[in-house]
Amino acid sequence: MELLEWDARAYDALPLPHKRWGPATVARLALTGREAVLDLGCGTGRDAEQLLERLPDGRVVAVDGSQQMLERLAERLADRLDRVEVVRADLRDPLPLDAPVDAVVSVATLHWIPDHARLFENVASVLRPGGQFVAEAGGFGNITAIRAALTAIGADEGAGIWNFAGVAETRTRLEAAGFREIEVELVPDPARLAAGEQFEAFLATVVLAAHLRGLPAAERRPFVHAVVERLPGPVVDYVRLRISAVRR
Numbered sequence: 001m002e003l004l005e006w007d008a009r010a011y012d013a014l015p016l017p018h019k020r021w022g023p024a025t026v027a028r029l030a031l032t033g034r035e036a037v038l039d040l041g042c043g044t045g046r047d048a049e050q051l052l053e054r055l056p057d058g059r060v061v062a063v064d065g066s067q068q069m070l071e072r073l074a075e076r077l078a079d080r081l082d083r084v085e086v087v088r089a090d091l092r093d094p095l096p097l098d099a100p101v102d103a104v105v106s107v108a109t110l111h112w113i114p115d116h117a118r119l120f121e122n123v124a125s126v127l128r129p130g131g132q133f134v135a136e137a138g139g140f141g142n143i144t145a146i147r148a149a150l151t152a153i154g155a156d157e158g159a160g161i162w163n164f165a166g167v168a169e170t171r172t173r174l175e176a177a178g179f180r181e182i183e184v185e186l187v188p189d190p191a192r193l194a195a196g197e198q199f200e201a202f203l204a205t206v207v208l209a210a211h212l213r214g215l216p217a218a219e220r221r222p223f224v225h226a227v228v229e230r231l232p233g234p235v236v237d238y239v240r241l242r243i244s245a246v247r248r
């Protein structure tokens with residue numbers, strides 16, 4: 001499948017729960033300030049910016065597949081790009097890094113990657129022994145109400161779009177990929193938005209971007225509206241998969 005482009009400006013303008021998930025995930029990293037940290041699915045660079053503050057003598061490797069997201073990141077970090085390696089790459093493939101990193105962080109990205117066993121092997125292959133991997137993403141049970149609404153309007157409920165993994169399978173895959181000290185949990189974390197325009201913009205930009213890509217422009221708003229009409233309220237019923245592990 002072709003990589004999805006994101007509307008980076010619309011994305012950044014939204015009241016994203018990612019703005020809490022990012023700092024909470026970065027805070028789980030134990031850093032001295034000298035490390036090289038890989039941000040997997042870095043988006044517009046919000047978390048990379050925060051990482052740079054914790055890495056006065058370190059650097060960030062920012063990887064994403066979306067050109068628009070990376071352009072916005074380069075704007076945001078324009079005065080610090082000497083400490084940022086920006087890499088456009090498909091996370092379904094081996095990571096094209098020149099040197100190993102000391103830690104890996106990932107926010108709201110893993111559920112876009114269909115094969116987690118392979119992804120964790122790829123992460124392990126660029127992470128130094130003893131290096132930390134912390135991540136959060138949509139997990140098993142994520143956006144169940146939205147998927148039911150998609151089914152109700154005869155649309156793709158997303159089994160081929162998202163990979164909402166559970167705790168046991170994630171733990172098994174991390175062990176097999178070479179991680180120890182594995183902690184995995186699923187945490188319901190619904191996000192309530194303002195009804196109407198804000199909720200519809202959020203769904204269009206963040207949750208239903210892959211669905212809308214295949215539709216003519218004139219059909220996009222009616223599609224989002226049809227989903228909203230089948231939901232009990234302006235809530236995205238997020239369930240987050242939180243991961244912490246150390247490379248053996």
Ligand SMILES: C[S@@+](CC[C@H](N)C(=O)[O-])C[C@H]1O[C@@H](n2cnc3c(N)ncnc32)[C@H](O)[C@@H]1O
Nearest residue numbers: 018041042043064065066090091107108109112
């Ligand atoms: C919901 S955004 C999260 C971005 C950022 N971490 C944040 O919290 O705002 C998901 C990101 O994953 C990236 N992504 C999804 N699938 C990808 C793939 N196969 N290869 C590379 N990047 C991918 C998207 O381009 C997007 O920037």
